[in-house]
Amino acid sequence: AQTVTQSQPEMSVQEAETVTLSCTYDTSESNYYLFWYKQPPSRQMILVIRQEAYKQQNATENRFSVNFQKAAKSFSLKISDSQLGDTAMYFCAFIPLTGANSKLTFGKGITLSVRP
Amino acid sequence: DAGVIQSPRHEVTEMGQEVTLRCKPISGHNSLFWYRQTMMRGLELLIYFNNNVPIDDSGMPEDRFSAKMPNASFSTLKIQPSEPRDSAVYFCASSPTHYEQYFGPGTRLTVT
Numbered sequence: 001a002q003t004v005t006q007s008q009p010e011m012s013v014q015e016a017e018t019v020t021l022s023c024t025y026d027t028s029e030s031n032y033y034l035f036w037y038k039q040p041p042s043r044q045m046i047l048v049i050r051q052e053a054y055k056q057q058n059a060t061e062n063r064f065s066v067n068f069q070k071a072a073k074s075f076s077l078k079i080s081d082s083q084l085g086d087t088a089m090y091f092c093a094f095i096p097l098t099g100a101n102s103k104l105t106f107g108k109g110i111t112l113s114v115r116p
Numbered sequence: 117d118a119g120v121i122q123s124p125r126h127e128v129t130e131m132g133q134e135v136t137l138r139c140k141p142i143s144g145h146n147s148l149f150w151y152r153q154t155m156m157r158g159l160e161l162l163i164y165f166n167n168n169v170p171i172d173d174s175g176m177p178e179d180r181f182s183a184k185m186p187n188a189s190f191s192t193l194k195i196q197p198s199e200p201r202d203s204a205v206y207f208c209a210s211s212p213t214h215y216e217q218y219f220g221p222g223t224r225l226t227v228t
Contacts, residue, residue, distance in 0.1 A: 033215050043205055045219035091159070095215050100166050104149075104217060106159045 002027045004094050006107035013082045014115050020067075021077045021110050023092030031097040034068065036077045039109070040088040048090075051075065079112075087114045118142075120220035122208050128226045134196040137223045140189055141210030149217060150183055150193050151207040159207075165191065166214065198227045 003026045013019035025034070036048040051059045051068050058066050063083075067076045079086055092107040121140040129135055141148050149164040163173040165185045173183070180199070185191040195202055203226050209217040 035216075037219075042221070043224070044221045045207060045209075047216070047218060050216060097215065100147075100171055100214055102214070103161055103164075103172075108158055 002029070002094055002096065002105045004092050004105050004107040006092055006110050008110050009108075010111040010113070012113045012115060013079075015082055015084060017082055018078060018080045019082055019112065021079070021090050021092075021112065023075045023077070023107055025073050025075065025092070025094045025105075027073070027094065027096065029096040029098065033095050033097065034066075034075045035093040035095075035104075036064070036066070037091045037093060037106075038086075038088045039091065040085075045091075049077065082114045084114050084116060086112060088112060120208055120210050120218055122206075122220035122223050124223060125221060126224050126226075128228065129198055130228055131199055132197045133227075134194065135198045135202075135225060135227075137193040137206050137208075137225070139191045139193070139208030139220060141191070141208070142212075142218060143189070145210035145212045145218075146188070147211040147214040147217075148185060148191050149209040149211070150191070151209065151219075153205045153207060153222070154203075162193070195225075198225075200227045203227050 005024045032053045034051045038046045038048050049061045063080045065078045089109045091109045095104045096102045123138045150162040152160045162175045163183045168185045183193045205222045207222045209219045211217045
């Protein structure tokens with residue numbers, strides 16, 4: 001079974017600064033995807049970034065980037081130049097590439113507050 | 117692209133009533149998922165479909181819950197009869213590959 005752990009329940013950052021959200025996972029699979037989802041107060045789940053386990057290069061989407069350490073099973077999200085609109089709950093998620101029976105496993109989430 | 121569409125956005129009903137939640141996936145996506153989110157249990161996968169066929173409904177809490185996908189552009193999740201413990205946010209998600217899932221805005225269900 002796969003598990004995803006987000007040990008920090010909440011974080012706070014000053015606007016325009018950089019913040020890193022931590023995530024670790026446990027799996028025996030070698031091929032998988034990792035995701036970060038953002039859930040703002042509107043509660044919409046928004047896909048922020050995706051990392052394929054077979055790629056060594058860390059994924060980047062504008063101000064969002066990841067630090068993927070496969071051996072350590074670590075997948076952190078870095079938000080640069082934080083904006084007020086980044087205030088949200090962030091979920092780390094994992095899915096093995098094992099076909100139609102694979103399921104997305106979410107962490108418990110971390111609440112990020114961006115201070116003006 | 118319109119994204120995943122869910123209706124209604126909010127539903128308040130009395131215990132014992134039937135509730136039907138609706139979802140329109142992103143066009144061209146062949147996988148559809150229903151999730152439930154509560155404070156206590158987080159996000160739970162209820163059921164998912166591939167090419168309109170239910171693949172795994174092991175997450176459906178009990179027989180009061182049922183889901184259908186009559187065609188590629190529409191799915192429903194029905195609760196009959198509803199109970200207060202069913203109060204939650206229900207999400208529909210779709211995917212072109214099964215792995216990368218795009219969520220709808222959710223339906224907040226309150227059963228009194």
